[in-house]
Structures are given as structure tokens and as C-alpha cells.
Amino acid sequence: MATKLPDIRALLAALKLAIGGGFLTRDTRLSAVPLAPANPPLPVREGPTVFNYTESAAPGDVVQVQGSFSNTAKFLLTSPAQTTPLPLVAFITYEGHTMVQLPASLALDCYRITVSDLGQVSAPFYVNRPTSLWSNCPEFYVGGTHELHGANLKIGAATPQIFLAPTDGTAAPVAATVITAGTYAPTSLYLKYTVPAGLVAGKTYHVSVANGTNNGERVSLDEPITCLPPGPDFFGVGDRIPSATKYTYGGNVYQLGPGVRDARLPPAATVAGNGTTDDTAALQAALSYAGRAVVNGVPGGVIELQAGTYLVTEVAIPSHVALKWATGALLTMPATGGNGRVVLHSRNTVRAALLNPQIANPATSSTSTADQWFPFFLAGTTEFLVVGGNLALNEGTWFNAQGTTRFYWVGGTISQGAAVNASPRRGPATFHKSQRFIVDGLTINSTIDAMDFTFGSGVVQNCLMTWDGGLGNRQGVVNHFFAIGGSVNIAVRRNTLKATYSPAYPKTLDITYHKVDGTPANDGEGIIAERPGGAETDNLCGALVLATATTATLLSVAGLTLPFPVHIQSGAARGQVRTALSASGNTLTLDRAWDLIPLPGSFYSTCPWTLDNANIEYNILHNLKRAMLFYFGTTRFLRVLHNTCLRSGAIDVAPRYARLGSAADSPIKVNAMYNTYLTDNVVDGQGDTTNGAGILYHPLDYVQALPVATLSYNAHILRNTVRSNANTQQVTIDAVLPSGIWAGVQYQSGAEHYNDQLAIPLALGMLVKDNSTTNCNYGVLTSTGTSNVLVLNQKNAGNAANVVSQTFDRAVRAAVNFVEINTVNP
Numbered sequence: 001m002a003t004k005l006p007d008i009r010a011l012l013a014a015l016k017l018a019i020g021g022g023f024l025t026r027d028t029r030l031s032a033v034p035l036a037p038a039n040p041p042l043p044v045r046e047g048p049t050v051f052n053y054t055e056s057a058a059p060g061d062v063v064q065v066q067g068s069f070s071n072t073a074k075f076l077l078t079s080p081a082q083t084t085p086l087p088l089v090a091f092i093t094y095e096g097h098t099m100v101q102l103p104a105s106l107a108l109d110c111y112r113i114t115v116s117d118l119g120q121v122s123a124p125f126y127v128n129r130p131t132s133l134w135s136n137c138p139e140f141y142v143g144g145t146h147e148l149h150g151a152n153l154k155i156g157a158a159t160p161q162i163f164l165a166p167t168d169g170t171a172a173p174v175a176a177t178v179i180t181a182g183t184y185a186p187t188s189l190y191l192k193y194t195v196p197a198g199l200v201a202g203k204t205y206h207v208s209v210a211n212g213t214n215n216g217e218r219v220s221l222d223e224p225i226t227c228l229p230p231g232p233d234f235f236g237v238g239d240r241i242p243s244a245t246k247y248t249y250g251g252n253v254y255q256l257g258p259g260v261r262d263a264r265l266p267p268a269a270t271v272a273g274n275g276t277t278d279d280t281a282a283l284q285a286a287l288s289y290a291g292r293a294v295v296n297g298v299p300g301g302v303i304e305l306q307a308g309t310y311l312v313t314e315v316a317i318p319s320h321v322a323l324k325w326a327t328g329a330l331l332t333m334p335a336t337g338g339n340g341r342v343v344l345h346s347r348n349t350v351r352a353a354l355l356n357p358q359i360a361n362p363a364t365s366s367t368s369t370a371d372q373w374f375p376f377f378l379a380g381t382t383e384f385l386v387v388g389g390n391l392a393l394n395e396g397t398w399f400n401a402q403g404t405t406r407f408y409w410v411g412g413t414i415s416q417g418a419a420v421n422a423s424p425r426r427g428p429a430t431f432h433k434s435q436r437f438i439v440d441g442l443t444i445n446s447t448i449d450a451m452d453f454t455f456g457s458g459v460v461q462n463c464l465m466t467w468d469g470g471l472g473n474r475q476g477v478v479n480h481f482f483a484i485g486g487s488v489n490i491a492v493r494r495n496t497l498k499a500t501y502s503p504a505y506p507k508t509l510d511i512t513y514h515k516v517d518g519t520p521a522n523d524g525e526g527i528i529a530e531r532p533g534g535a536e537t538d539n540l541c542g543a544l545v546l547a548t549a550t551t552a553t554l555l556s557v558a559g560l561t562l563p564f565p566v567h568i569q570s571g572a573a574r575g576q577v578r579t580a581l582s583a584s585g586n587t588l589t590l591d592r593a594w595d596l597i598p599l600p601g602s603f604y605s606t607c608p609w610t611l612d613n614a615n616i617e618y619n620i621l622h623n624l625k626r627a628m629l630f631y632f633g634t635t636r637f638l639r640v641l642h643n644t645c646l647r648s649g650a651i652d653v654a655p656r657y658a659r660l661g662s663a664a665d666s667p668i669k670v671n672a673m674y675n676t677y678l679t680d681n682v683v684d685g686q687g688d689t690t691n692g693a694g695i696l697y698h699p700l701d702y703v704q705a706l707p708v709a710t711l712s713y714n715a716h717i718l719r720n721t722v723r724s725n726a727n728t729q730q731v732t733i734d735a736v737l738p739s740g741i742w743a744g745v746q747y748q749s750g751a752e753h754y755n756d757q758l759a760i761p762l763a764l765g766m767l768v769k770d771n772s773t774t775n776c777n778y779g780v781l782t783s784t785g786t787s788n789v790l791v792l793n794q795k796n797a798g799n800a801a802n803v804v805s806q807t808f809d810r811a812v813r814a815a816v817n818f819v820e821i822n823t824v825n826p
């Protein structure tokens with residue numbers, strides 16, 4: 001059960017304390033009952049502070065800054081070429097938030113910006129400095145490749161540089177050769193480099209990157225990388241798997257097939273390979289022998305299946321063993337008797353592998369639960385590798401790689417066909433809670449449900465995922481293509497997600513989700529990250545009791561599991577997030593000091609990250625109901641860049657503020673978003689008569705009529721192109737939303753009208769710049785509940801309305817500090 005909060009009126013009274021009594025008009029319904037202790041100690045403000053800011057910008061661009069400073073604060077810029085502090089022009093400065101423009105005459109560089117306010121100067125922050133760095137693997141080998149992900153890894157036409165220095169300081173840094181870099185506009189999120197000669201096996205190295213700015217300043221990866229001993233890349237994956245040389249057993253091969261048994265294998269490892277004889281025991285004997293073998297000091301080996309069909313039930317793959325399929329080899333399972341048992345599994349193993357796997361599951365839509373087999377299951381494995389192959393799951397359940405560490409899948413195909421009922425079918429694969437995975441170049445066909453990457457970290461790139469409506473294979477299940485909710489450090493890049501249709505399953509029925517009776521339902525996203533609903537016992541919200549420099553005292557911590565984030569979402573300290581590391585009663589010790597100590601009564605939430613540091617770039621999405629959805633969760637550094645969405649509805653982003661119930665004391669839940677980038681995307685709905693197109697960033701207020709918290713900080717909607725088929729078409733998914741660019745609040749009212757008397761914005765900072773909309777409901781729509789909205793250089797053509805700031809019924813105001821400049825309406 002969720003912790004029940006005090007009466008909402010008492011919460012509001014405490015918030016009044018936190019914001020210094022900042023009501024524009026007093027709501028006579030509010031009581032004066034405080035939640036915080038009487039006469040709490042007040043923190044001393046020590047000058048202006050910055051909590052959130054735009055990380056990437058070119059000359060002429062606009063930078064958002066959110067923190068604690070007055071409306072008269074000044075913003076000063078220096079750079080290597082601009083040594084004299086340069087005052088920046090502010091479009092808006094209000095409520096601890098500003099939008100300042102970089103002069104177009106500046107050289108593209110790393111910019112150092114400070115805030116001067118009331119005689120004091122803030123610590124500097126840096127625009128275009130490499131940030132949010134992480135790597136695809138904590139190991140590499142000389143001559144192999146390694147990847148860095150993050151932001152600002154390359155700036156403009158400058159050549160980025162990678163340096164590797166031993167952590168023990170025994171040698172000077174060695175330069176690496178960058179072989180692939182993302183495109184700057186506004187930020188490069190990816191670098192791939194060749195590991196240079198001269199490194200010492202067994203040593204760990206600091207990896208740093210210089211992006212060509214700030215006089216060659218280097219920014220280091222937090223995690224040291226271990227250099228592996230040299231060795232052959234037996235499985236041919238060194239260009240994509242940085243630890244490829246660790247599979248040292250790859251040269252020890254045992255052939256096994258009909259009439260073929262390596263002389264070293266025991267007689268018990270004699271297989272029939274005829275598709276009817278059960279080869280389970282024989283194959284297990286071979287795999288177990290290889291797992292015990294040591295050849296020339298190297299443990300493990302490869303069992304290579306020769307041409308034939310191998311019928312098996314339950315087989316375990318040990319550590320340091322690969323199962324390889326030669327041309328003509330196929331593994332299958334019985335059509336009955338599975339009852340959820342696993343055919344191939346690898347539990348608590350290290351560096352096992354499947355090479356060119358050819359697996360066929362005979363399950364059909366009429367196969368009962370008692371007859372279903374699990375084709376593959378991993379548990380507690382490290383560095384499991386799949387290379388190529390074809391996994392034909394037919395209508396059976398999925399490839400299960402949950403909870404793995406460094407799972408690698410390079411190339412190959414996985415296919416799953418029709419399913420009439422939802423259970424027990426899943427598919428095609430799950431990597432839930434897998435850390436540091438790499439899925440590269442995989443083809444996924446005829447899927448039933450998502451490729452599940454939730455609560456993990458890693459890279460999924462260069463994949464093709466298709467759904468064929470002609471198979472009628474989406475009945476009775478919730479469907480997405482890539483699910484990534486709960487992930488920290490994830491890159492989804494250069495994938496193609498595509499749906500096709502048939503007369504029986506046209507797009508008008510909703511391409512990716514039908515109820516069993518064939519009627520349309522909701523869902524159907526290409527890429528999705530959302531929080532589960534329900535009581536949300538890990539997301540406690542309320543008024544802060546007390547804070548010191550490194551602690552926070554909450555109303556309750558019941559049901560929370562350390563570590564967890566603490567978000568401050570009202571008052572002068574709003575926008576700060578810290579991680580609770582330990583607890584004494586309801587008092588938490590944090591990972592680092594507050595930049596500005598929050599006042600008692602400040603609104604807080606403890607929602608875990610739904611996405612933290614997520615790069616979604618250069619993906620192509622065809623014929624989806626909704627291209628992407630980031631919803632019902634808390635995100636930080638969500639970067640959605642350079643994606644092309646063709647006849648695929650919208651890129652939809654919705655932080656949420658909700659009252660879970662109609663009573664005044666019902667729990668409040670807040671899921672905030674910080675520093676979101678929707679940039680250089682094309683959402684083209686031309687030719688789609690069933691759905692409109694949009695870039696939709698709409699903080700959602702669900703039946704909480706009187707907002708007491710801010711849930712969106714620094715949204716960037718830049719250089720996108722949006723085209724609908726007709727300006728009367730709306731974006732129709734599980735709700736009907738406006739087409740075009742939406743940068744405003746969505747209020748789902750209960751019995752009450754929206755009440756903006758507290759003047760606490762749900763969204764603080766909406767930068768909408770250099771976008772183009774055609775044939776949409778709106779060019780840009782903003783509204784009540786937003787503050788500091790700048791629409792700059794908007795191009796409209798054929799829209800039903802162009803730029804609109806909407807006032808909710810009975811609200812006092814529309815968007816606060818709404819500025820529109822240089823709109824083109826041909």
C-alpha cells in the first residue's frame with residue numbers, strides 16, 4: 001500500500017512556507033496547519049546556484065538555466081577565444097529560470113557561464129563540455145575497438161581525441177584512433193575507437209575524451225577500463241565486442257553429429273541427429289565433457305553440431321563452453337510436454353556461447369500451456385555470447401536472458417509468429433535487468449510483444465524489427481517494439497522498426513494491439529519507457545520535514561529500498577536531486593551535499609529513475625501507431641535526436657502529476673523530467689489517413705486541481721519537422737491529442753477545474769526553436785501550467801492554428817512568460 005499523505009490542505013500550507021508565502025491570491029479553502037516542525041532552522045543562502053542547464057549549444061542558440069537566483073541576475077560567458085566576460089542577453093528570467101542567447105558571432109567552443117546576482121557569483125557551469133560518459137564494456141584489448149556514449153563527444157568539425165592513462169600513473173597517456181563519431185547537431189552522443197598499442201595487459205586505464213573545444217580539455221570516464229591479454233578473436237566479433245579475446249577456448253573444437261563423434265568425447269556423447277530420437281543425454285554428455293576439459297592450459301571448448309536435426313528437452317551449457325551449429329544443423333524440441341520447462345539453459349555461468357544457433361520451436365497457437373517449452377533461459381550469467389543464427393520461436397514463448405551481466409548478441413535472426421491468446425506467450429526476447437548488454441545487428445521478425453530491455457543498461461543498435469499484420473499476430477497482448485523503462489545508461493541507435501498490414505488487420509484497428517475479439521485497444525509504441533501503475537510504494541511524496549547540508553528528513557521512508565533518489569520539486573531549491581544512501585529513522589544521508597539546502601515544507605518525491613542518461617538517435621520507424629512514448633516516469637538526460645518517424649503518430653513525452661483518488665487526502669504522485677532534448681527529428685504523417693503527427697511534450701496533471709509541485713525542468717524542442725496528412729487529424733492513440741508541437745500541460749480533470757492560484761508551474765522552461773509544422777492542428781500549443789516558454793523561429797504551413805497559448809477554463813492565466821519571436825506563417 002502506498003503511504004497515505006496528510007490532508008492536501010495541510011500540504012499546501014507547508015508549501016506556502018517553502019515558497020515564502022508566494023500566493024498570488026489566497027484560496028480560502030486552505031488551512032494553516034503546518035506539516036513541518038514549528039520554527040525550523042532556516043538555511044543560509046550563499047549566492048546564486050545552478051541546478052539544471054542546457055548541455056549543448058552552438059553560436060546563436062539559446063541556453064536554459066534553472067537554479068536559485070533573482071529576476072535581475074546577470075549571466076556572463078567566457079571561452080578560450082572570449083577571455084573577457086561577455087554578458088548574455090536574456091529572453092526570460094523568472095522564478096529561478098532563464099533563457100539566454102549565445103551571440104551568433106562566437107566561435108563554436110566550450111562555454112563557461114556564471115551567474116552574477118546580488119553581488120555574488122555562482123560556480124561556473126559548462127556548455128559543450130563532454131558529459132554523462134559511459135562505455136559499452138569495462139574491458140578492451142590492444143587492437144580491438146571500444147565505444148564511449150554520453151553527450152558532447154564531438155563538437156562541430158573538430159576531431160575528437162581519446163587518451164588512455166594507466167591508473168597507477170606509471171606511464172604517460174596514450175592517444176587512440178577514433179574511427180567513428182556521431183554527428184554534431186547539437187551534440188555527438190557516440191565515439192568508437194581502436195585501442196592503441198603500448199598498453200599493458202592486466203592494468204586498468206583511465207579513459208578521457210577531448211572533443212576539440214576548451215583548449216583540448218580532457219574529461220574522464222568515471223570507470224577505469226581493464227586491458228585484456230592479447231589473443232585471437234575466435235568468434236569474429238572483435239569489431240563489436242570489446243572483450244572478444246576472453247573466449248580463449250574457441251580453438252578447442254569437438255565435432256559431433258550423426259556418425260560423427262570427436263574421439264576425445266565419451267561414448268555417452270553419441271547423437272542420432274535424426275529429429276525423432278531424443279538426443280538430450282548425448283548432447284549433455286558432450287557439453288559437460290567440454291566444460292571439464294583443459295587443453296594446453298585453456299579450460300572449456302566448442303561443441304560443433306554437424307548437419308542433422310537434434311531433438312532435445314533440457315540441456316545445460318556450462319561455463320567456457322560454446323554450442324555451435326555447422327551448416328545443416330538444427331535443434332528442435334517436442335511438440336508436447338513442455339509445461340514451461342527450458343530446452344537450453346545456462347545458469348550462473350561465465351563466458352558460455354551459442355554460435356550460429358539454429359533452433360525451431362514447434363509450438364502453435366493451439367499449443368496448450370502444458371505443452372509449451374521455454375527455448376532458452378539464462379540466470380546469473382556473465383559474458384554470455386550469441387553470434388548469428390536463426391531462432392524460429394514460431395508461436396512459443398521468448399528467449400529469456402533476464403538478469404545477465406554483459407550479455408552479447410551479434411547478428412542473426414529471431415522470429416516469432418501468430419498467437420491467439422496472451423498467456424503464456426511472450427516475445428521475442430527479454431533482457432530485463434541485464435547490465436552492460438550489447439545487441440548489435442539482430443533481425444527480429446513477426447513479434448508478439450516487446451524486445452524487453454527494461455531496468456538494464458547497454459547498447460541496442462543496427463537492428464531491424466518488423467511486424468507483419470498479415471499474420472494477425474497481435475491479439476490479446478500488450479505490444480511494443482523496444483521497451484526500455486527503468487534503464488540507466490542506455491543507447492538505442494540506428495535501428496529500424498517497421499509494421500505492415502493486411503485487410504484483416506488494417507492500421508485503423510490499431511496496428512499493434514487488438515483485444516481477443518478483434519476490437520481496437522491501446523498501446524503500440526516503437527520505443528517505450530513507462531513506469532508500472534498501481535500504488536507506487538517506491539514513490540513517496542510529501543512536504544520535507546527538515547534538511548541539512550547532506551541530509552533530508554522525510555515524512556516517512558516506509559517501503560523504500562536504498563539507494564533511492566530524493567527530488568525537490570517546490571521552493572527555491574526545486575530541481576535538485578540527490579541519492580539517499582542510508583537512513584536513520586526518516587532521516588536520510590545523501591550522496592553529496594545540496595547546492596542549496598531545501599526549506600522545510602518543500603515538496604519532495606522519491607520516484608526511481610524510469611530513464612537516466614538515455615540516448616535515442618538515428619532510428620527509423622515505419623507505420624507505427626505511436627513512434628515513441630516516455631510516460632508515467634521520472635527521467636533525466638533523455639536525448640531523442642535525429643530519428644525519422646514515417647506514418648508513426650508522435651514522439652510523446654509526458655511527465656506526470658497525479659492524485660490517486662478523489663478524496664482530498666489521497667496520495668499524490670509526481671514523476672518529474674529534467675533536461676529533455678527532442679531535437680532534429682522528422683515526424684512525417686503524410687499519406688496516413690488514420691492518424692495525425694506530432695512532437696508532444698505535455699506534462700500530465702491527473703485530477704490534482706491545485707498543483708503544488710514542478711515536474712518538468714528545461715524541455716528542449718529544437719529543429720524538428722512535423723507533417724500531418726490533414727490539419728483536421730489529431731494524434732489518436734489511447735487518447736486523442738493535438739497534432740503539431742505541443743509544449744503545454746494536459747489536464748485530465750476530475751470534478752474540479754484547474755486551479756492556478758499558487759502560480760506553481762508544472763513545467764518550468766519550454767524552449768521551442770527552429771521547428772517546422774505542416775498540416776497540423778497547431779503549429780505550437782502551450783497553456784496554463786507552464787512558465788517561461790520561448791517559441792523562436794517557428795515555421796508554419798497549412799495548420800488549423802499556428803502558435804497558441806491556451807487558458808484553461810476558470811484559470812487565472814495562460815502560459816506565464818510566454819514569448820514568441822520570428823514566427824513565419826506563409
